[in-house]
Amino acid sequence: MNTTLVIMAAGIGSRFGGGIKQLEKMGPNGEIIMDYSIYDARKAGFNKVVFIIRKDIEADFKEIVGDRIASIMDVEYVYQDINSLPAGYSVPQGRTKPWGTGQAVLMCKDVVKEPFAVINADDFYGQEAFRKIYEFLINNKDENTYGMIGYKLSNTLSENGHVARGVCKVKSGYLEEVVERTKIIKKGEAAFYTEDDENWAELDYNSTVSMNMWAFNTNIFEELEVGFKKFLDTEVKLNPKKSEYFIPSVVSNLLSENRISVKVMESGDKWYGVTYKEDKYIVRCAIENLIKEGVYHKNLWEEIRAKCVTNV
Numbered sequence: 001m002n003t004t005l006v007i008m009a010a011g012i013g014s015r016f017g018g019g020i021k022q023l024e025k026m027g028p029n030g031e032i033i034m035d036y037s038i039y040d041a042r043k044a045g046f047n048k049v050v051f052i053i054r055k056d057i058e059a060d061f062k063e064i065v066g067d068r069i070a071s072i073m074d075v076e077y078v079y080q081d082i083n084s085l086p087a088g089y090s091v092p093q094g095r096t097k098p099w100g101t102g103q104a105v106l107m108c109k110d111v112v113k114e115p116f117a118v119i120n121a122d123d124f125y126g127q128e129a130f131r132k133i134y135e136f137l138i139n140n141k142d143e144n145t146y147g148m149i150g151y152k153l154s155n156t157l158s159e160n161g162h163v164a165r166g167v168c169k170v171k172s173g174y175l176e177e178v179v180e181r182t183k184i185i186k187k188g189e190a191a192f193y194t195e196d197d198e199n200w201a202e203l204d205y206n207s208t209v210s211m212n213m214w215a216f217n218t219n220i221f222e223e224l225e226v227g228f229k230k231f232l233d234t235e236v237k238l239n240p241k242k243s244e245y246f247i248p249s250v251v252s253n254l255l256s257e258n259r260i261s262v263k264v265m266e267s268g269d270k271w272y273g274v275t276y277k278e279d280k281y282i283v284r285c286a287i288e289n290l291i292k293e294g295v296y297h298k299n300l301w302e303e304i305r306a307k308c309v310t311n312v
Contacts, residue, residue, distance in 0.1 A: 028291070
């Protein structure tokens, strides 16, 4: 059975200081976070990867990432563009912000024809997550049942500033609700969020959160297309420069209409990511420790390349 890994790599990374954070070197031989995600996905069983990127990073991206991966897995590209709008719609004056993760995944509708997983380019998910989401994709028989990897909030916070997380309500292993909290900070052994930069509320430190690791069937594209038009008609009119079309919001709306179910697979692994420049050191140390523990080879792709040669 064919399964695709979709990697959202079009983020501008403004909080990272203007650099292309998805291409920062983290491993001993210059590996980036995506290398470890693709390695884990390939090892789990995925046989195709689709990169969602911006046109302005295309040349660097292909040189640093895509051309190498193409020798191991099938590779395709799609492009997230602020001007990619349904007929009859236009970009509000002064808007420069991308439309969000929902529109990013929608851009894949013409190239993804099989069950697929979605991840962020700059998040380190761990091998357990890829094993679980692959097994879900190949065993799931209901097109209206999706999947999600859940993490403990306490395992996903940055010591260096605020983060965005989809905070989940889970019952009997299935998602009941997911709410996107765009500004969560860690204070000691507690977490707080704000919606207005003034009033803060505490979150359960062990809440289940989404790190945008989703399992979808191709019928999600129709839902994303319909939802995007509704978003443009409503939320963009209220906040034309900053409103975003988030995957968790789409999923939450479908859940509220009882049109889908979402199986939540909990991961005990610690999540690592690079939201701020200061996060780089933490991720590098974590990868170094995983290499020492034997989870990864120092020469990451050596094992898989050897298998590819053997199977030719």
